[in-house]
Amino acid sequence: MPSLSYLLARLLQIIPTFLLVMIFIFLLVRLLPGDPAIAMAEAKATDAQLEQIRHNLGLDQPLPIQFLVFVKNTLTGDLGRSIMLKAPVTEIILDRLPTTIFLALYSVLLAICLAGPLAFLAASRVNGPVDVAIRSVFQVGLSMPVFYIGLVLLTVLAAQLRWFPVGGYGTGFLDNLHHLILPALSVALYTSAIILRNLRASLIEVLDADYVQFARAKGLSRRIVMTRHVLRNALVSTVTLLGLSIGNLMSGTLVTETVFAVPGVGRLMLEAIFARDYPLIQGLTLTFAVLVSVVFLLTDIVQSWLDPRLRQS
Amino acid sequence: MSQLEKETVLEVWHLRTEFGLPERPLVAVDDVSFQVRAGEILGLVGESGSGKSITLRSILGIVRPRGRVSGEILWKGRDLVPLDEASLRRVRGREIAMIFQEPMSSLNPLLTVGLQISENLAAHTELDAKARKARAIELLDMVGIPAARDRLGDYPHEFSGGMRQRVMIAIALASNPKLLLADEPTTALDVTIQDQILRLIQALSRDLGMAVILVTHDMGVVAETCDRVAVMYGGRLCETGPTADVIRDARHPYSLGLLRSIPRDVAPRTPLYSIPGAPPALNALPAGCAFTARCPVAGPECLDVRPSLEAAGRQRQVACHHREEALAHFSAREAAQ
Numbered sequence: 001m002p003s004l005s006y007l008l009a010r011l012l013q014i015i016p017t018f019l020l021v022m023i024f025i026f027l028l029v030r031l032l033p034g035d036p037a038i039a040m041a042e043a044k045a046t047d048a049q050l051e052q053i054r055h056n057l058g059l060d061q062p063l064p065i066q067f068l069v070f071v072k073n074t075l076t077g078d079l080g081r082s083i084m085l086k087a088p089v090t091e092i093i094l095d096r097l098p099t100t101i102f103l104a105l106y107s108v109l110l111a112i113c114l115a116g117p118l119a120f121l122a123a124s125r126v127n128g129p130v131d132v133a134i135r136s137v138f139q140v141g142l143s144m145p146v147f148y149i150g151l152v153l154l155t156v157l158a159a160q161l162r163w164f165p166v167g168g169y170g171t172g173f174l175d176n177l178h179h180l181i182l183p184a185l186s187v188a189l190y191t192s193a194i195i196l197r198n199l200r201a202s203l204i205e206v207l208d209a210d211y212v213q214f215a216r217a218k219g220l221s222r223r224i225v226m227t228r229h230v231l232r233n234a235l236v237s238t239v240t241l242l243g244l245s246i247g248n249l250m251s252g253t254l255v256t257e258t259v260f261a262v263p264g265v266g267r268l269m270l271e272a273i274f275a276r277d278y279p280l281i282q283g284l285t286l287t288f289a290v291l292v293s294v295v296f297l298l299t300d301i302v303q304s305w306l307d308p309r310l311r312q313s
Numbered sequence: 314m315s316q317l318e319k320e321t322v323l324e325v326w327h328l329r330t331e332f333g334l335p336e337r338p339l340v341a342v343d344d345v346s347f348q349v350r351a352g353e354i355l356g357l358v359g360e361s362g363s364g365k366s367i368t369l370r371s372i373l374g375i376v377r378p379r380g381r382v383s384g385e386i387l388w389k390g391r392d393l394v395p396l397d398e399a400s401l402r403r404v405r406g407r408e409i410a411m412i413f414q415e416p417m418s419s420l421n422p423l424l425t426v427g428l429q430i431s432e433n434l435a436a437h438t439e440l441d442a443k444a445r446k447a448r449a450i451e452l453l454d455m456v457g458i459p460a461a462r463d464r465l466g467d468y469p470h471e472f473s474g475g476m477r478q479r480v481m482i483a484i485a486l487a488s489n490p491k492l493l494l495a496d497e498p499t500t501a502l503d504v505t506i507q508d509q510i511l512r513l514i515q516a517l518s519r520d521l522g523m524a525v526i527l528v529t530h531d532m533g534v535v536a537e538t539c540d541r542v543a544v545m546y547g548g549r550l551c552e553t554g555p556t557a558d559v560i561r562d563a564r565h566p567y568s569l570g571l572l573r574s575i576p577r578d579v580a581p582r583t584p585l586y587s588i589p590g591a592p593p594a595l596n597a598l599p600a601g602c603a604f605t606a607r608c609p610v611a612g613p614e615c616l617d618v619r620p621s622l623e624a625a626g627r628q629r630q631v632a633c634h635h636r637e638e639a640l641a642h643f644s645a646r647e648a649a650q
Contacts, residue, residue: 210419216375217413218433218484219406222398228432229421236423307423308468 006311010300014293021289025282026070030063032278074286080279084272089283093265097287099169100253100264103180103187108246110188115195122196123203134196142193146252150186150259158182169263183260187252191245198241202234209233236307243299247292322491322524323349323372328384330364330371332595339595341367341380343548346622349492354518354525356539356556358532358571360592364548365528366414369494372526373411374401388492407437410485414497416477420469426453426480427465430487437488452483456513475506482513492524493517499534511538532575536560541628544568547593547603550622554629564631566608566639573643586646602634610638 037053038045045053054060058069073079079089118138122131141149158166170179206212207230215229253266261267265284272280304310328345331338342364349355357365370376372386374393386393388404396404405411413419421429430449434440440448446465453461456479469477478498485493495514499507515538518525527539535542535556542560543553544567552565563569573586590607599605605615615634625631633639 210413210415211421213370213375214411214413214419214481215421217370217373217405217411218436219402219404220432220436221402224432224436228424232423233421308425309422309470 003311006304007301010297010304014297017293018289021286022071022074023067025285026067028285029278029282079283079286082272082277082280084275084277084280089279092268092280093283093287096263096265096268099262100250100257100266101291102176103184103253103257103262103264104246104249106177106180106184107187107191107249108242110184111192111195111245112242114188115192115199119196119199119203122200123207126204131200135200138193138196141189142197144190146186146190147255147259149189150183150256153182153186154259166261180260180262183256183262186259187249187256190252191249194245195238195242199234199238202237203230206230206233232306236303239299239302239306243295246295246299250288250291250295319350319352321348322351322389323526324385324387325368325372326385326387328368328371328382328386330367330376330380330382332380335381337596338381340598341548341595342371343598345384345545345548345550347543347550347553349524349526351491351524352518352522353541354515354527354539356535356542357526357528357545358530358535358542359545360530362592362595363545365530365545366496367548368545369411369496369526369528372494373405373409374398375405375411402436406433406485406490407488408490409492409494410488410490411494411496412478412481412485412498415501416474416481417501419481420477422469425466425468426472429480430465430484433484433487448487449483452486453480455486455517456480456483457509458483474502475509478502478506478510479513482510482517486517486521489521490523492526495525495527497528497530500529500531507534508537514538532560532571544571547598548595549603549619550630550632551604552629552631552633553622554626558626558629564625564629564636564640565604565633566610566635566642567604569639569643570607573646602632610635610642 037050037057037059051060058066061069077090079093081087082089082092085092118134122134125131154166158164164182165179170176211233212225212229215225220229253264254270255266256262257264257266258270265287269281269284269288271277272284325348326346328342329340330342331340333339345364345368347355357368359365367376367380371380371382372393374382374396376382377398382394384394388409393401393404420426427446427449430452431442431445434445434448438445438448449465450461453464458464458476458479464472469480472480478501482498493514498514499510502510511534514525514527517523527534529535539556541554542556544551544559544565546567552559552563552568559568560572563572567588570586570588574588576585588607593599593603593606599616601614601616601618602608602611602620605611608615612635618634620632620634622630622632625636
């Protein structure tokens with residue numbers, strides 16, 4: 001297991017990341033053309049009223065003070081009020097976030113279940129008909145954009161065959177699994193294509209490694225050779241890739257959730273952008289940054305658990 | 314008891330290992346026969362690609378499934394060639410153990426050395442976890458790793474090259490094998506460490522009564538370590554015999570060339586002899602003697618007629634059509650220098 005000091009050191013690395021993200025978001029919003037006060041006020045507001053709104057928002061303060069206030073508010077969970085939905089941003093996001101996280105985990109699990117066994121199958125019969133077939137099918141998956149896969153699945157499985165709902169979100173765990181299978185699958189097909197390629201390549205490399213030959217020469221059972229020696233070593237690079245693709249997948253939810261009408265933070269982001277709802281955009285950007293950082297943190301922890309050479313900080 | 318009277322533990326007869334398509338096979342080991350007696354160290358010498366390592370891997374069946382093995386490998390009278398994986402696993406690591414060339418890449422980088430020793434014990438003995446740990450410490454101690462108890466939880470990258478080779482030997486010795494297959498165990502190590510490892514293998518062979526097949530390309534290593542030597546070229550045996558006899562009085566042009574390329578007491582600035590050319594590719598082996606293309610005494614028949622391994626004096630065998638010419642050629646060279 002990774003040592004406590006490694007975990008702490010890795011956790012501390014998150015702080016500068018978040019600081020940078022917050023500076024970026026803060027400046028981005030202030031660099032955008034337009035006056036948030038005008039956007040928030042009614043059309044016939046007077047100058048005095050605008051001044052009042054600016055004062056309420058703290059916009060009449062110098063930038064460094066504004067930044068400190070922004071940091072303080074963020075840390076206390078206050079991300080401001082959404083202009084579009086007229087509710088606290090934190091509440092809105094917390095309401096929509098579980099759906100997105102559920103969808104993301106669902107997609108990743110599907111992707112792993114698809115890619116894992118097939119990569120093993122392909123790697124154990126390199127360049128045989130099975131290997132070629134698996135690779136070709138997934139090559140197609142890789143070359144199609146996620147929204148296109150989504151639309152095809154939607155047309156065939158939902159609209160024509162009526163096996164699955166066209167969109168929306170269910171109530172309860174099983175109903176959710178049923179409702180979200182198409183969006184999850186369309187993301188999973190793409191992600192699994194990436195994982196499959198990588199895992200197949202590392203399996204082929206590891207199967208040939210001296211330590212696997214040595215493990216066989218030791219007379220270990222096939223199961224131990226395959227799991228303890230082959231799989232574990234092959235996973236080291238695949239885990240990194242999986243972490244990166246989960247990061248990608250987060251931004252992918254913008255598209256998927258829109259295509260399948262899933263009420264998650266991805267679709268909310270799109271709506272917020274169209275409505276120029278700055279506080280909501282700001283809050284969502286921060287949320288995505290936190291999610292991606294957490295995923296990368298978990299990836300690093302899993303990696304250092306797998307590979308002792310990475311534990312020296 | 315002299316070597317002659319000890320029982321033969323391993324007999325290899327007409328071993329042939331091929332790869333690739335069955336209709337166009339690449340033959341890595343061809344018609345190789347040799348015997349190993351209990352407690353004896355046999356050196357298997359040759360250049361890279363001569364089939365030495367594949368011979369070792371064929372004995373344990375780990376060239377399968379890509380390599381196809383035929384012939385007979387009699388281990389204490391039982392033929393290992395027809396055995397399935399499950400039955401072979403009871404021989405591998407238990408009765409016949411193997412160590413590899415690269416201590417850097419032959420230990421699993423993700424597992425502690427303690428686990429890598431104890432998984433061997435778990436596969437071949439009835440010991441419980443506590444007894445396995447005690448035995449692992451004993452083994453590390455036996456191969457000369459200081460503070461063995463504290464090092465069980467260390468990973469391979471925390472050991473030096475020589476220490477890793479010791480760890481590998483400890484793993485191989487875990488279940489008291491009767492035969493150790495050592496595939497170039499010292500090639501990747503510093504010269505001083507090489508010597509330590511060879512002495513260790515020698516001492517273990519003597520103390521545990523364990524036979525060893527030592528694969529190497531280094532005649533110096535053979536001279537220092539082995540009781541008998543078998544010289545391989547192009548997947549075939551050229552010459553076998555007691556080490557001292559072969560070194561003093563080699564008969565095959567290849568072994569003669571190999572021995573001439575060792576720097577001995579020659580005048581300074583004399584160019585060192587080297588065998589001209591490069592070893593043949595597996596897909597371009599002649600029907601006759603594999604060494605023909607590089608041989609200084611080859612005749613027209615050498616390319617087509619394979620010389621068989623024939624008795625040449627006490628306990629010695631040579632496969633060459635032109636033994637006398639070879640000897641004359643190399644002594645003339647020697648005299649000229």
